[in-house]
Amino acid sequence: MNLLLTAITPFTWGTTYIVTTEMLPDDQPILAGVMRALPAGLLLLAWFRVLPKGLWWVRAVVLGVVNIGAFFALLFLTAYLLPGGIAAVLTSAAPLVVMCLSPVLLGTRVYRAQVVAGVVAVGGVAALVVSPGTALNMEGVLAAGAATVCTGTGLVLAKRWGRPEGVPQLAVTGWQLTFGGLALTPLLLFEGLPDHLTGTNIAGYTYLTVVGALLAYGLWFRGLALLDAVSVSLLSVISPLTATALGVLFNGERFTVVQAVGSVAVVGAVIVAQVVGARARKREAARA
Template sequence: MTPKARVWTALVTVYVIWGSTYLGIAVAGETIPPLLAAATRFITAGALMAGVVLLRGGSLRISRHALGSCVLIGILLPGANAVLFFAERNVPTGLASLIIASVPLWVVVFRLVGRERLPWPALAGVGVGFAGVAVVAQPSGGADGWGIGLCVLSAVMWSIGSVLSARVTMPDDPFAATAYEMLAGGLVMLPFSLFTVHHFSPSTASILGWIYLVTFGSIVGYTAYVWLLANAPLGMVSTYAYVNPVVAIVLGVLFRGEHLTWRLLAGAAIVVVAVAAVVRQEPPAATHPEDGVH
């Protein structure tokens, strides 16, 4: 396989896997309690990611300061994913993906709060993007206000975690950092999930969805993403931010019977264009969340 073919294979892998995690969350959360599904997913994925670190010859030894940072980011980013588990019980996967696609817009907002100077095209993109979110975020078509609100909360948590991760001391190895974040988030959620769980009988589909999230969503997708960062132009890698919701919408229609409306299509176009404009104006590290938690 040529170098160009390897890059495109990895990029399509990120597109498809991270775009399909919304479907995986919906399926896993059908018969597995949301908080339990999220907690066990991240504990398992974190343990597997730690294994990846060791297989690569890396070290899991980090400072106490870095560990504290990983716990903080782990509460925010895996926590945001747990909120999404609850949200997708009341919101179609395509709509959820569009609201989560606003994370780069929220990141810019929080950077403005921190008094950073930003280029005006990025600011214009934020305004246009939130207008697109307002177009799609209407309680109808299988979505209710509670679920939409949870999606927005998830996006805000993701963006806060993204901003903070660039400002606190983190492990140098991104795989080690992600392993600790996943483990921290999962372990914090686990006792709460056990207190809220009653008798449940997970379906085969939900179990397979959970396994998919652990293996592909958290391990394979993230490995492909880190490889791309080292082998492809950042502008190309950043395209996942606005391709993923398109993949999620298509999969929602094909596998969940979700309906496309003119309002959803119009809002999706606005959000995707705005996010593309913002991402291309800013360095990827400044606008993207820690990506191993998809």
């Protein structure tokens, strides 16, 4: 059940692409990031009325910037510099970053099957979203690499630090969303604001706040607290699979044989990773 609830998060992230393209103003990616994170964070702060204390001020800022602010900014820069498919492939490598950091920062063992699953998942995402002859540029690749390192590192740090004693996980999520949204806000000076918002725009921003942030990040960090970091990180490849499926269903996009193979690879990689992770957790529980 915990695994299924956590898997809701990458599914909702996969829906944000179609919401952004169909419901939000054009060329306002930073505003979308701010509206996704900051209102949700402030709502959680108002609900729980708990602020960080001591070292947790630093931790909350670091987690907010790495998991939300810097990651969103780099992701938007990647999307600007690279075709969307390439950006999705490079950022889908975040589980591999988690696998590199987990033994060092979490003291957990990474299994060969998990590494293979991570590599297969990246290949599956590539089959889903990359078109032949896609052009690359070094700036975009570097931005995507930085975004990948950000999200992988942020996930491991969130797992390592957990939450302060007596503080609900959702409150800590609120801290991250608030600081992440605040980190993005100054960039609006360069992007500017739309002249007006339609009812569709407002509905889209509301969806990003409630579903894309409150629900998604609440379940994500809850799952991270209960499951191992590698298993959680590998769920993230469900996001491009969802985005592809929605494009086929609602935008009439073609679904090729190569994409079908990629879909099978992604699903298979996720299943293998979760089975290996579940067995590892059982062994750890038995030793305890």
